[in-house]
Amino acid sequence: MHWTPEHAQPLNQWPEQHLDVSSTTPSPAHKLELPPGGRQRCHYAWAHDDISALTASNLLKRYAEKYSGVLDSPYERPALGGYGDAAFLNGAKGDPEPWPGPEPPYPLASLHEGLPGTKSASGGGSGGLGGSPVLSGNLADPLYAGNACGGPSAAPEYAAGYGGGYLAPGYCAQTGAALPPPPPAALLQPPPPPGYGPSGPLYNYPAGGYAAQPGYGALPPPPAPPPAPYLTSGLAAPTPLPAPAPPRPAPTSYSFQAAAPGAEAGVSLKRKAADEGAEGRYRKYVYEPAKAPAADGASYPATDNGDCRGNGFRPKPPGAAEEASVKYGGGVPLKVLGSPVYGPQLEPFEKFPERAPAPAPRGVFGVPSGEPPKGVDPGALELVTSKMVDCGPPVQWADVAGQGALKAALEEELVWPLLRPPAYPGSPRPPRTVLLFGPRGAGKALLSRCLATQLGATLLRLRGATLAAPGAAEGAHLLQAAFAAARCRPPAVLLISELDALLSARDDGAATAGALQAPLLACLDGGCGAGADGVLVVGTTSRPAALDEATRRRFALRFYVALPDGPARGQILQRALAQQGCALNERELAALVQGTQGFSGGELGQLCQQAAAGAGLPGLQRPLSYKDLEAALAKVGPRASPKDLDSYVEWDKMYGSGH
Ligand SMILES: Nc1ncnc2c1ncn2[C@@H]1O[C@H](COP(=O)(O)OP(=O)(O)OP(=O)(O)O)[C@@H](O)[C@H]1O
Numbered sequence: 042m043h044w045t046p047e048h049a050q051p052l053n054q055w056p057e058q059h060l061d062v063s064s065t066t067p068s069p070a071h072k073l074e075l076p077p078g079g080r081q082r083c084h085y086a087w088a089h090d091d092i093s094a095l096t097a098s099n100l101l102k103r104y105a106e107k108y109s110g111v112l113d114s115p116y117e118r119p120a121l122g123g124y125g126d127a128a129f130l131n132g133a134k135g136d137p138e139p140w141p142g143p144e145p146p147y148p149l150a151s152l153h154e155g156l157p158g159t160k161s162a163s164g165g166g167s168g169g170l171g172g173s174p175v176l177s178g179n180l181a182d183p184l185y186a187g188n189a190c191g192g193p194s195a196a197p198e199y200a201a202g203y204g205g206g207y208l209a210p211g212y213c214a215q216t217g218a219a220l221p222p223p224p225p226a227a228l229l230q231p232p233p234p235p236g237y238g239p240s241g242p243l244y245n246y247p248a249g250g251y252a253a254q255p256g257y258g259a260l261p262p263p264p265a266p267p268p269a270p271y272l273t274s275g276l277a278a279p280t281p282l283p284a285p286a287p288p289r290p291a292p293t294s295y296s297f298q299a300a301a302p303g304a305e306a307g308v309s310l311k312r313k314a315a316d317e318g319a320e321g322r323y324r325k326y327v328y329e330p331a332k333a334p335a336a337d338g339a340s341y342p343a344t345d346n347g348d349c350r351g352n353g354f355r356p357k358p359p360g361a362a363e364e365a366s367v368k369y370g371g372g373v374p375l376k377v378l379g380s381p382v383y384g385p386q387l388e389p390f391e392k393f394p395e396r397a398p399a400p401a402p403r404g405v406f407g408v409p410s411g412e413p414p415k416g417v418d419p420g421a422l423e424l425v426t427s428k429m430v431d432c433g434p435p436v437q438w439a440d441v442a443g444q445g446a447l448k449a450a451l452e453e454e455l456v457w458p459l460l461r462p463p464a465y466p467g468s469p470r471p472p473r474t475v476l477l478f479g480p481r482g483a484g485k486a487l488l489s490r491c492l493a494t495q496l497g498a499t500l501l502r503l504r505g506a507t508l509a510a511p512g513a514a515e516g517a518h519l520l521q522a523a524f525a526a527a528r529c530r531p532p533a534v535l536l537i538s539e540l541d542a543l544l545s546a547r548d549d550g551a552a553t554a555g556a557l558q559a560p561l562l563a564c565l566d567g568g569c570g571a572g573a574d575g576v577l578v579v580g581t582t583s584r585p586a587a588l589d590e591a592t593r594r595r596f597a598l599r600f601y602v603a604l605p606d607g608p609a610r611g612q613i614l615q616r617a618l619a620q621q622g623c624a625l626n627e628r629e630l631a632a633l634v635q636g637t638q639g640f641s642g643g644e645l646g647q648l649c650q651q652a653a654a655g656a657g658l659p660g661l662q663r664p665l666s667y668k669d670l671e672a673a674l675a676k677v678g679p680r681a682s683p684k685d686l687d688s689y690v691e692w693d694k695m696y697g698s699g700h
C-alpha cells in the first residue's frame with residue numbers, strides 16, 4: 042500500500058479509516074518522520090499501516106488495554122461485564138460489589154475482529170467493535186456514546202463501540218468508595234397503603250362511606266353505585282354520599298389570569314402582529330375592513346362578568362353597545378361598536394358630524410365620590426370642575442388614524458392593566474403616569490381623549506401655558522385643584538398638555554414657569570392625589586428635551602407620537618374633506634397624500650381649512666376641488682423639520698418606552 046499523509050489521522054478517527062494491511066512494505070516517510078522513541082506512546086496515528094495482520098491485531102489489543110487504563114483513572118474499573126444496564130439505571134455504578142449480571146465478561150480476544158478494515162466477517166464496516174458479530178451480542182444495549190459530565194468523553198476516542206458500553210451519559214469518574222451503598226429495597230419501594238397490596242381487594246371503601254368533602258358541595262351528586270351483580274365478588278358496595286352541602290356563593294372578584302385569559306402571551310402576540318402588520322389574531326391594528334363586532338358589542342369579549350374596581354377604572358358595562366349607538370350615530374347602527382378596529386374604514390370618521398350633543402359627564406364625576414382634600418382652594422376647585430372638564434365626544438381607537446403600534450402599546454401597557462389590575466399579591470401596580478411626546482398636531486391630545494374613553498374616565502384638561510400665564514401662586518393653586526378634582530371623581534384622566542411650559546428650561550424664559558415645577562412634581566408624587574386609584578395623569582409635550590430628569594422620571598411610560606404615515610394622512614384628509622363636502626378621486630387623493638409628507642394631523646386639518654378659505658367658500662356654495670387644495674399647499678406646510686424629527690427619535694431611543 043502506498044502511504045499518503047491523509048493516513049495520518051488522530052486515533053479517534055482511526056477506526057473509521059480503512060486500514061489496509063495487505064502490504065508489508067513500510068513507508069520510508071514514516072520512518073523518517075517518526076521519532077525513534079515514544080512512537081508507541083504518543084504517535085498512535087503515525088503507526089505503520091504496512092504491517093501484518095497479526096501485528097495489527099496485537100497493536101490493537103495493546104492500545105485497547107492502554108486506553109482502558111487512561112479512561113478509568115482514577116476510577117477503578119471493575120471487570121468487563123461487571124455492570125449490567127441496571128447498575129447505571131439504579132445509580133449504583135460506584136458499587137464496589139460486582140453486580141451479578143447475567144452476561145459473561147466481554148471476550149477481549151475478539152476485539153480486533155470488530156474493527157473495520159480487518160478482512161474478517163465484520164466486512165470492514167463502519168460499526169467498529171459494536172459492529173462485530175461476536176461483540177454485538179455481548180455489548181450492553183444501548184451503547185452510551187458520550188460522557189455528559191465534562192470529563193473525557195468516551196465517544197471521540199473510542200468511536201462507536203469501545204468503552205461505550207461502560208460509560209453512561211452523565212457518568213463522572215469517581216471512586217466507588219465515594220458512593221453510598223444502595224439503599225435496601227424496602228426503602229426504594231415503600232409499602233403500599235393497607236388495602237392496596239397486590240393480594241388485597243381492589244377497592245377498600247370505608248365502612249360508613251366517604252364523608253362529604255368541604256368545598257365541593259356544589260358538585261352534582263355522584264352516580265348511584267352499580268347494582269350488586271356487577272360488583273366484583275368480595276367487594277363491598279360503596280355507601281352513597283350524603284346530600285350535598287348548599288352551593289357556595291360565587292366569588293365577587295376575579296383574578297387577573299381569569300379576567301384576561303392569555304393576557305401575557307396574547308398581548309405579546311398582538312404586539313408582534315401589530316409591529317409586523319402580519320396576519321394574526323389581532324388584525325385590528327392593521328388596515329383591514331371592519332370586523333363584525335362581538336355579540337355583546339364589547340371591545341374584548343371578556344370571560345368574566347365581574348366589575349373590577351381595584352383601581353377605580355372599570356371595564357365597559359353591559360349594554361355599552363346600545364349606549365355607544367345612541368352617542369355616535371343618533372340611532373344609526375355603527376359597524377364597529379366599541380371595537381378598536383384600526384382599519385381604513387370611513388365610518389368612524391364620518392360619525393363626528395352626526396354626533397348627538399355631548400353626553401352628560403361620564404363616570405361618577407357628577408356625584409363626587411371623595412372629599413376634597415384639605416388645603417385645596419375651593420375657588421380653584423370650582424374653576425377646574427366647571428371649566429376644565431372635557432365634555433367632547435368619546436374617541437375610539439378607530440378614530441385615531443394610523444399609530445397602530447402606539448395604540449397597541451397604550452392599550453397593552455396602560456388600559457388593560459388599569460381596567461384589570463393583577464390580583465395576585467406583590468404584583469406591580471399599573472402605571473399611573475404617561476408622557477406622550479412628538480411634533481405639534483401629531484395627535485397627542487386626541488390619544489389622551491381616546492384613553493379616557495377606553496377607561497370610561499372623566500377627562501380633565503390643563504394647558505401648561507395657561508397655568509403658567511396668570512402667576513406662579515395662582516398656577517400652583519390651579520394645578521393642585523386639578524389633581525384634587527381628579528382624585529375626588531375617579532376614574533379620571535388628567536391631561537396636562539404643553540408640559541414643558543411648566544418647567545424652568547423654557548426658551549422664552551417665562552418667569553412663572555420654573556416656579557410651577559415644584560408643585561407639579563409634588564402632585565405627580567402623589568401629594569395631590571396623583572397616585573390615587575382611578576387617576577391617570579397624561580402629560581404631553583412637543584419639546585421633550587426641555588424636561589429635566591426629575592420630571593421625566595415621574596412618568597412611568599413615555600411614548601413617541603410620530604407624524605402620520607401615508608395611509609393615515611389619506612384617512613385624515615378624507616375625513617376633513619368630507620366635512621367640507623369635497624370628494625377627491627383616487628388619483629387626486631394619492632397625489633395629495635404624496636404632497637403632504639411631513640404634515641401632522643393638525644396641519645392637514647389646517648390645509649383643508651385654508652383651501653376652503655382660499656376658494657372663498659365660507660358657506661361652501663361649491664365643493665372644494667383638488668386645485669383649491671393645491672393652492673393651499675403653497676401656504677400651509679409642515680412645521681417640524683427633519684432635524685426636529687430626528688431629535689424626537691433620538692430622545693425616544695434614550696428615554697422612550699418604545700412601541
Ligand atoms: N392620527 C390622527 N387621526 C385623526 N386625527 C388626528 C390625528 N392626529 C391629529 N389629528 C387631528 O389633528 C388635530 C390636532 O391633534 P392634537 O391636538 O391631538 O395634536 P397634539 O399632538 O396634541 O398637538 P399639540 O402638540 O399642539 O398639543 C386634532 O383635530 C386631531 O383630531
Ligand SMILES: [Mg+2]
Nearest residue numbers: 485486538581
Ligand atoms: Mg395637544
